[in-house]
Amino acid sequence: MRLAPVFLGSLARRRMATLFSLVAIVLGVALGMAVQAVHEAALSEFGRGLRTLAGQADLQVLGPRGGFDEALYPLLAAAPEVADASPVLEIDARLAGREDSLSIQGVDLFSLARVTPRLLPRAADEGEREGERFAALADDALFLTEGARQALGVKAGEVLHFQAGSGRLALRVAGDLPGLDDGRRLAVMDIAGAQWHFGRLGRLTRIDLRLRDGIAPEAARAVLQARLPAGVVVTLPEAAEDEAANLSRAYRVNLTLLAAIALLTGGFLVFSAQALSVVRRRTEFAFLRAVGLARRTLFGWLLAEGAAVGLAGGVLGVALGHALAWGALAVLGGDLGAGYFSGLSPRLQFQPGVSALYVLLGMLAGLAGAWLPAREAATVSPARALKAGDEASVGGGRGHPRLGLAVLAASLPACLIPPLEGLPLGGYLAVACLLAGGVLLLPALAAGLARLLPRGGPVSARLAAARLSAAPGHAVVAAAGVLTSVALAVAMAIMVASFRDSVDQWLGQILPADLYVRAGRASGSGHLDETLQARIAALPGVGRVDFIRHDTLRLIAGQPPVALIARPVAADGSDLPLVARAGAAGTLPRIWISEALQDLRGWQPGQQVDLPLAGRRVSVAVAGVWRDYARQTGAVMMDLADYRRLTGDRLANDGAVHLGPGARADDVADALASLAGPGALEIARPGEIRAISLRIFDRSFAVTYLLEAVAVVIGLAGVAASFAALAAARRREFGMLRHLGLTRRQIGAMLAREGRRGGRWRARRHAGWWGHRPGADRGGQSPELPLEHGPARALAVPAALRHRAGGPGRRGRRAGRAAGHGAERRAGRAGGLVMQRRRFLFALAGLAAVPASATEFARVLPGRRLAFPADHGAHPDFRTEWWYATGWLKLPDGSPVGFQVTFFRVRTGLGEGNPSTFAPRQLILAHAAIADPRLGRLRHDERSARVGPGHAGFDTGTTRVWLGDWRFELGPKGYHARVQGADFAYQLDLQPDGLPLLQGQAGFSRKAADPRHASYYYSRPQLRVSGQLTLDGTARPVTGQAWLDHEWSSELLPEGAQGWDWIGLNLDDGSGLMAFRLRDAAGKALWSAATIRPAGQIGQVLPPEAVHFTPLRQWHSPRSGIDWPVVWRVQAGGRQLELQPLINDQELDSRRSTGAIYWEGAVRALEGGREVGRGYLEMTGYGKKIRVG
């Protein structure tokens, strides 16, 4: 660093040249960095969104856009590999009367809580209005992300109108999605409502699967895939993220390469500045060499000068790039106008690795630019250089023509390199070869050109020609790279403009009708049903209507879906923009595939292929290949009649209306508009669609234009800088010329001539190479050279009519609706979202605190005689019902544990008229617990689900209720309970001893003086228990005694009831005692009841006044802060029992399902200080008022 002042100090002295070089590198790095940063932010946000949506899903089942049969859901949910399955119906719902749409995820909230908990909704009025406990399940309830709420300008309680079919649908904003706070526009509603209201009954678009522990996703994927019909694929969630990244990758790479042109220009500017600096400092270097500076040291330091400029440019460029990215995100969005990531609000993040890479790129540009001049300076003989007038020998050579020719020739084989993972790297290499070869050849070409110049003319022309001829390197090398970059940028602009023209022509070909009518986007919520189609066709003035149906096909798992377009097609496909066709037609249904699909799948005209249609494989013949600028991932066109015959789907998305003779388009458009509700149908003329498409095209290419403009500006500035520096370097020459009598103007003219001759012809030549010839399109040959087989098409894709046909952006979103990274899934499983899940389930809770809807619940009336075995079964007409088994178990070592298993059935009052199989009319909730004295607290787990397809249900004729692999059922030998909890499991047989014990008046159990508050209630005391209990992975045989309650009601608790205390005791003498009391907020008994059944006798009902509960000792829960009276004196008839808990801490937090915290524990019954029995004590309402119907 001792010599740093000698060299780096020189940079400061050459301020302008250094500044130009620096600015060029700064801009080059900044543009590249900005493109990269914006896309990284968008992809990261997109990926984060996917992971959020995928939650803890290990696998996802995806089908065509139209969805697949919901019967796959129970099939998959019951698969042994699957722990949880979450069905989803995603709808791109068009907002009525508006252009935009909202992605609505129709979900099953119960399975959502286990698979994708971040999507759980939060009711807006939670905790405020007791009547709205089931808000999330209401079929018109919509929950919006904050981003959607802000974008739509609505608040909770307001109504949003959507288009469903050709009609309008009103959905109520019922709350938000607190887990999605990243600005995305998304909504969640109950799957039953989504299926019903959007006409998608029986259909799902996705099933998220969480696998059982220890099951490898890849292995399970193969097993599950084998069970699925054609066109439905099982994918790893990560695949969707890759899919999205791949879709936008080509666009990103092209923008990055455009930025690279700017960087390249910067490199050339460094080259130019350094080359001229070497000329100017030639005697300085010679002196330094003379006084002992080694050649290598000089070379190294000159490289360091370039590297310093590059490094400074890189650092500043990265900073500016981040600023540009910030601005671009704000103005253009995360897709830079290309439409890949609509609806996202990416946030810019500093990425040290990428930033360092761009700093390095800047430095490399500086190094590369300084290389040749440094080499030249180091090789100059000091003795010669110390002689004045030797400057012309620098850069005065003929370049490297042989090397230039070799590099140019290398561009040809580079063109033939096939795309690598879809990227035309060979094309880029060919571009680089052309540029480098051109630059290497330029001095020789310029010298040759100079010889052809006329020798006459004005003095400035003669001097310029002589100069060019004698020292072509000076004039050419300085500006060569800069001009080449400008030429390339200009050529790119020409290519894009030509391509736009091609798209315009193509639009003209694919839009032959007079009017187009649409009920919504291809993937959206609108469609034209058969009735509406008939009405459109019958309108006066309508000559013919070609209806079009859009769907997608899942050809390969992990790859984006392929568009399916069904419309009337001429037998020979002549109405399509064909580029290839098959020969003779066979008997198979015919399809025409897009070029992209041909490239992707290798299908050829005439080939017979299988398509997954309507869940089966259908053999079709490829009748031709058509040009499609719209769909990057491929498209299949088939005749509408074939499609309808093969699928039975008779809906349509669009209609192409051909007018009858003499009809006026305006009249027909008016008539069409009045067919459905206001705004339900979009009606457009071809010209409007074309204008919209081209507008989208321009928006897609906006950043391309911008980058080109910057490259051109840098290039032009570079030209100016180069010639300014050159002029400075030749000041002695100019001084001499001025002394000889040349005017300033003549010297300027001479410089201009040198510059023009050096550069003009090159710009022309490059434009010719890269320009796009629109006419060539029609012949079906690729008109562009190396870029065509990659970048040109990739550049085209974002432009292409996404608006009309559902472009890759939407598909990317669709494909990616779910994906996930293991880390996040694991984090989710670790319980980070428990609180949120609780919030939702708390909203669901309250069991029977259902809105006072029009639903008629069955009433509990005195005098009804319970009939068995029928009354062992469920009573779905009543609001609430439970089967509640509690008891004591003895482990092999004699130590006791308590157990509890409860199945609740809840009729919600919702979805009574909804034909969806997911309609949430009945819910099943289950609790299970083990009171483990060694642990000192309860082991507890719970489940909840709607009754419907999947794995929850009940029987009405006998006790049989199940939820996944949890079940409680009555068989010939008694009851059987099976529970698989998080840290415990049991399978117990409970054998009754005697007939059911009818509580209250023959099973009519009053809860208040008002007989409306009552239940049907019977118990099974003294159940003999045997079975197996698994704790911490160790299974042990157990025996014991238990108590079962079966109770159902529609209006249980009276007004003012805060909670209850209940006991069910199996006494050692064979008798059973049930007692309860309802308390008010002050702790005063509102109602009491008890039944005692001595062994072998019938039950004896005690009057309320004969039952007394007296608390003796309290235990303070450290978790809930509730003081529980855990020791009691209970008087029932003539008996006075003291209840002592097995352990104090038997508090059960079930806010996740029932919404309550209660104490449900094993107790010993003592009489006169001696244990006389065991049973269970239940206490509710000590923390918060209990809510039960």
Added chain:
Amino acid sequence: MLEIEKLSRHFNGRTVLRDVSLQLKPGEYVAIVGESGVGKSTLLNLVAGLDRPDGGRLCLDGEDYGRLDEDALTRLRRDKLGFVFQAFHVLPHLTVGQNVALPLWLQGLDAAAAAAPARQLLDAVGLAERADSWPRELSGGEMQRVAIARALVHRPRLVLADEPTGNLDPANGNKVLHLLATRIREAGAIGILVTHSLEAAATADRVLRLTPEGLCG
């Protein structure tokens, strides 16, 4: 001791120097004069190791350096030679002090270590106060004094001066020549002054004339 023995050099078949011989002792300062094109600069370049002789021998302190490779020659120049040029070659982006210190930097001394000798030399040429000035602030004579200081700062065995006063007015030129002679003698170095000017040559201990036949006293 500098020993030049039968030195010859040809360019494109034309003989520029033929059998030039010369021996100089430490502290000896000679001037070489001659017509334009007679080969003065060629001789100087050969002695400086910037060019290679086609015949003959060049020895400095017993070391034959006419056949050394480029790196060795570079080291020789760095360590044992000092140069004063007609065009000064004072680097414009270094201060006066830094310019003088430059040979020491090339020898590996850091800026601090090189500063004191540089200042000493500047003092010797009467520019001690201008160490922090920029070259653009100096007159031609001052610049050449800086060049003389720079040529001697690293205590070279041989100092080569090529028309050091070519760009100076006579009064300044005279001062510089006397300064150069004084400093070379004080340093005990061998000095060779190449010039057209007999007046300038008179400042040397002896004057040699270069002719196509060789050097003659």
